Amino acid sequence: MYSPPTSYSPKYNEYLYAPFKRNPFYQQYSTQIPEACNSSNFECPVVHIREKxxxxxxxxxxxxxxxxxxxxxxxxxxxxxxxxxxxIPMFVPSPSFIVQNKISYDMKAGDLSYCGKRFQEPPRHPNSKHLYSPEDSSEEATEYWLQYASYYTPCSIIFNNISHLVELMKTTNYSHVYECNLKYRQHIINHNKMQWNKLFRKIQVNRVMPTSWNESLNWFGETSFY
Structure with a gap:
């Protein structure tokens, strides 16, 4: 398992753009951000990892x-x-920025890349306290559910617009954020180890394993693994 450096020690002065696969937004924001930085007399080169x-x-x-x-x-x-x-210190857009600029398109089970027209929304759970269905595509519902996205960690630096991003890039204590990320990373490791140990204790020793898909489905009381 990879162990990051114990202290913040970047080799380059550039800011990395993510996701790593090029997408339509890369050309737009990799130009906008340095331009906004120049207007604030601040150097902030943004690069795609393949450029470096x-x-x-x-x-x-x-x-x-x-x-x-x-x-x-x-x-x-x-x-x-x-x-x-x-x-690594991570700047991420706010839910409102994501929705307003239509940055995210892979969020719901009913999306075309998943179930699409075949999707049938299950009924609302009687104990649910959420304000919206996770499949609700309205801006209000999308912003609400985005708060649970994996990139919103306790240490993420959240910006509301490009000017706000530049201001945060200038004022952020990167070493402090890095230390926060290390602690959050260790929290995840500890949590995962605990959950795996709980699961291992439930596994029946010398149990008979299913020999076919149908037996596996019957084993779990399911009709499909999809």
Whole structure:
């Protein structure tokens, strides 16, 4: 398991853009942010990791950057887990910024990339205290549910617009945020270990394993694993 540096020690002065796969927003924001910084007499080069690291990159490569600015297309993704694993300081847009600029498009089970037209929304749970259905596509509902996205950690630096982002980039104590991220990372590790240990204690020793899909479905009392 990767262990990030014990103290904040970036190699480059650049800010890393995420997600790592290029998307339509990269060209827009990688230009807007430095322009806004220049207007504030502040240098803040934003780069795509492929512009700096050729071929495969590692966790330590991510730690080489000053911070990362995330424009998330999904509420949970592998690259987000990678960022949290490195403890790199992370700037993320507020829910209102995401909704207003239509940055995220991978959020609901009924999205085209998942169930699409086949999706049938289950009934509201009688004990639910949430204000909206997670499948509600209204701006109010989307903003509400975004608060639970994985990139909103206790240490994330949240901006409301590009000018606000630049101000935060100028004033943030990066070492302090990095220390916060290290603690949050360790909290996740401790939590996961505890949950796995609980699960292991429930596993029946020498149990008979299913030999087919149908037996597996019957085992769990399900009709489909999808």
């Amino acid at each position: 690291i050729k071929g495969r990159f590692t966790y330590s490569d991510i730690n080489s950057f000053k911070a990362v600015i995330v424009f998330p297309y999904a509420v949970l993704s592998y690259y987000l887990a990678d960022l949290i694993s490195t403890a």
